Amino acid sequence: MKIIPGVTTQVLADRIASELGTRASLCEFKRFPDGELYTRVVDEIKGEEVTIVQSLMADTGLISLLQLIDAVEEAHKTTVVIPYLGYARQDKRFKPGEAISSRAIARGISFAGIVDRIYVVNVHNPAVLRYFDVDAKDLNAAPLIGDYIAQRAIQDPVIIGPDEGARELAKAVAEPHGFNFDVLEKKRISGDQVQIKPKEVSVAGRNVIIVDDIISTGGTIAEAAALLKAHDANDIYVTCIHGLFAQNATLRILNAGVTEIIATDTIQSIFSEISVAKMIADELST
Numbered sequence: 001m002k003i004i005p006g007v008t009t010q011v012l013a014d015r016i017a018s019e020l021g022t023r024a025s026l027c028e029f030k031r032f033p034d035g036e037l038y039t040r041v042v043d044e045i046k047g048e049e050v051t052i053v054q055s056l057m058a059d060t061g062l063i064s065l066l067q068l069i070d071a072v073e074e075a076h077k078t079t080v081v082i083p084y085l086g087y088a089r090q091d092k093r094f095k096p097g098e099a100i101s102s103r104a105i106a107r108g109i110s111f112a113g114i115v116d117r118i119y120v121v122n123v124h125n126p127a128v129l130r131y132f133d134v135d136a137k138d139l140n141a142a143p144l145i146g147d148y149i150a151q152r153a154i155q156d157p158v159i160i161g162p163d164e165g166a167r168e169l170a171k172a173v174a175e176p177h178g179f180n181f182d183v184l185e186k187k188r189i190s191g192d193q194v195q196i197k198p199k200e201v202s203v204a205g206r207n208v209i210i211v212d213d214i215i216s217t218g219g220t221i222a223e224a225a226a227l228l229k230a231h232d233a234n235d236i237y238v239t240c241i242h243g244l245f246a247q248n249a250t251l252r253i254l255n256a257g258v259t260e261i262i263a264t265d266t267i268q269s270i271f272s273e274i275s276v277a278k279m280i281a282d283e284l285s286t
């Protein structure tokens with residue numbers, strides 16, 4: 001099997017290839033003077049099985065992925081791994097006339113009939129996978145975060161999701177290791193007063209691990225961290241599957257009193273301490 005890296009996912013593609021005992025194929029990526037992207041798979045692809053690895057966190061990622069799919073059209077079988085499937089938060093029409101962006105993207109990727117199967121990692125809303133015309137599977141990296149926390153031997157950790165939407169994630173991180181978990185709850189006290197606090201667990205004097213699927217602007221996490229500090233939490237670690245760290249997210253989070261930020265490598269950054277490469281390689285070899 002040939003592993004074809006996208007323009008922004010070269011490190012992860014290399015790690016997946018190593019897990020499979022091979023090397024990622026060399027590709028060329030450049031921009032024309034007018035800003036258009038140029039993509040070339042240097043190895044000749046004729047009749048073999050290929051796996052393209054490319055996250056979609058900006059428009060460049062999507063164009064690069066579409067170009068790579070076209071470039072490998074003579075492959076015998078084409079798998080696409082999209083470690084971070086961007087646009088998945090735009091999963092329905094909120095106002096008339098709006099694009100359902102996750103559907104538009106899924107249609108674009110599966111349109112030409114070249115792609116045989118798709119893997120994503122902790123997609124924000126798994127329901128969007130139905131928009132692909134081919135088999136699409138969501139892989140769960142939450143247990144890898146749990147393993148990482150266990151291996152760091154952080155004393156008496158409590159896993160906190162910043163909102164109800166993060167409950168399943170917090171549970172999947174915590175349960176295999178028997179850690180406590182909870183989510184933050186917003187309660188309206190009066191017309192202009194809102195109280196946010198952990199639903200059931202006390203965090204006073206305990207080390208807290210906040211988990212979320214995506215960190216984008218860092219607003220959600222910064223608010224959660226400040227709140228947990230106000231409830232006398234000890235050290236606060238922030239973990240996520242997909243670290244976008246848009247705008248000033250890093251400083252917003254650190255300034256809220258966070259000790260450390262930890263992310264996976266679905267999007268490569270200096271916080272990518274946890275690799276999803278083995279999980280993906282295991283799936284590819286089944």
Ligand code: R5P
Pocket residue numbers: 165212213214215216217218219220221
């Ligand atoms: C929201 O539903 C997601 O799970 C994340 O909590 C959200 O995308 C984080 O965004 P931000 O970092 O901009 O607050």
